[in-house]
Amino acid sequence: MIQTAHFKIDPRLAMLLGETYRSTEHALKELVDNAWDADAENVWIQLPEPLTSDPIIIRDDGIGMDEREVRREYLTVARDRRSSLGDLTSWKNRRVKGRKGIGKFAGLMAADIMQLETRAAGTATYLTIPRHDLLAADMDLEQFDLLINTVPCDPSDHGTTITLSDLNQNLSFPSPEKLKELLTIEYGRQRDFHIHVNGTLVDMEDIPGTGFQLDAELPDAGPVRLRFKIVDRRQKLKSFGVAVRVGGKIVGRPGFFGLEQDEELPLGLLRQIYGEVEADGLADDTTADWGAFVENSKGYRVVEQWAAEHLRREALKSFRHDLGLARSRLKKEIAERLAALPEARKIYGEQVMEKVLLSGYGLSDDRIKPIVGALLDALAEMPDSRDTSKK
Ligand SMILES: Nc1ncnc2c1ncn2[C@@H]1O[C@H](COP(=O)(O)OP(=O)(O)OP(=O)(O)O)[C@@H](O)[C@H]1O
Ligand SMILES: [Mg+2]
Structure with a gap:
């Protein structure tokens, strides 16, 4: 006899999806990515003082959501927003970062209670996601009653605030320095996106130094662009290395494509390099949390070799010159x-x-x-x- 069967979704899925981040700072960056996608110009992040029970607050001045959007877009798990809204954001034509429909759960890694307040079209919508109650609930995720509340607001108001409270005591306190560093790597060159951490603007100034740019069309990877700066040796870079950006998003940590092992390039020299490779053709070659490329990605190997070769050549040239002067x-x-x-x-x-x-x-x-x-x-x-x- 043929019958139908259905998947059941344990509420634990929400936690599992939020646990794929390597640190609280990485998880918070996910929420900043959402502000970027919402065409925000500013994001204000307030981290708690150590040893207090203050919440983490992430506020943006993006387009916000009305109640219907909260229900349909925010609360749908694993929805690919690009399939309905396209690759570019509607106001600022930014390349959309969201693609998996799970980033919102990042906040639940750090906190027991996640509150959303979002304003659009004259309505402020409030939603609370209680991690603990979700875990305790013996039911399908879809059946769990989340509290949602709406009140009228000024029609010109727009933006979203996420408040994370009852922070996970097992994790170390989020560090403003680490968070800023992470955000500089991702958003370091954006001019219309300002991130403030504890009241200070994350330094978005172009890093001074000699700039290089190279474009190529590579087998298995498609069009790629390598941009990097070699900064003056007196300047200490907080985040050095070359990152790989795919579809607007940085994959893994910046590095030097194996040049760390190159005997001719001492580590001190490499620390003066800051840059990135854009390789949109590798979109299908990343791991689920964007933490790395899948190991057998042919395209990534090609990109890695190409980037290493050019970095090495330019770095040696520039450093020899520098050395000559110094x-x-x-x-x-x-x-x-x-x-x-x-x-x-x-x-x-x-x-x-x-x-x-x-x-x-x-x-x-x-x-x-x-x-x-x-x-x-x-x-x-x-x-x-x-x-x-x-x-
Ligand atoms: N700060 C925000 N402002 C406006 N809309 C938001 C905000 N955060 C989330 N959303 C809406 O909720 C949806 C779901 O967000 P979520 O981060 O879970 O998934 P995503 O961004 O689409 O994909 P990804 O999992 O890759 O981040 C977004 O696509 C967006 O429509
Ligand atoms: Mg997202």
Whole structure:
């Protein structure tokens, strides 16, 4: 006998979906992404003072939702908004970040109670999602009664506020520094999107330095664009590395595509690089939480190799130049001492010195000088029979 069967959805699903984030800061970024999609120009995030029971508040001045939208759009799990609303936002034509229809649950990772207040079209709508009660409920997620309330508001009001209270005590307190860093990586170059954390604007200024941009069409990955900046070595970057952006969203953490292992590029040099690769063709190659690319993604391998090659070339060029300027006094001394050596040993000595200067990048002249001095002494004392210029 053929009959029908149905899926039942345990309310625990809501928690599971909210638990895929690596940290509270990552979860909060998900809510900022929603503000971006809502065409907000400002997001204000208030983090609690440590040891208080204050809530986390995320407020935006985006388009907000009316009651119908809360019911149909906010409360539908796993709805792909792009299939009905398209890839671009309606006012600012931004590339929409939301695609899975589960990001709202991020707040439940950090807190026991999530409250939504949203204003649009003359109505303020209030909704409360209580994590604890949901977990305790022995019923289908769809059957659970959530409290929703509407009151009239000024028709010109718009925007959404999420309040997260009764914070999860098992997680460390959200750190404003970590959150700001994360948000700078994602939104660092947006000019019409301002994020304020505890009253201070996340620094959206373009990072000063020498800029590079390269475009290519790659097999298995399609069109890609690499943009990066090499900042002045006196400047300390909080978030260095090159991130990969797919469909407007950063995937995983910024890195250097394996150049960390490159002997010619000391870590000190890499820390002066900030950039990103746009590779929209890899949209199907990311893991569910956007934390990484799937391991066997052919397209990602190609992008990785391409980006590493160009980064390496430009970085070495720029750093050699930089080094030339930075070590000019030391270099003069080195050149004088090398000039006194027999020709073959001089060539070997030049190679050694370049390696030493490169790996000592970031060290002051005073720190590198004794090393250079010792090596020059050793070179001068080397017997001719052990001349290693052919190595
Ligand atoms: N701050 C907000 N302002 C206006 N609308 C919002 C806001 N947050 C959520 N929404 C609405 O609720 C929907 C569901 O949000 P949710 O984050 O769960 O999914 P998504 O953004 O569509 O996809 P993703 O899971 O990839 O984030 C959004 O598509 C949007 O229509
Ligand atoms: Mg979202």
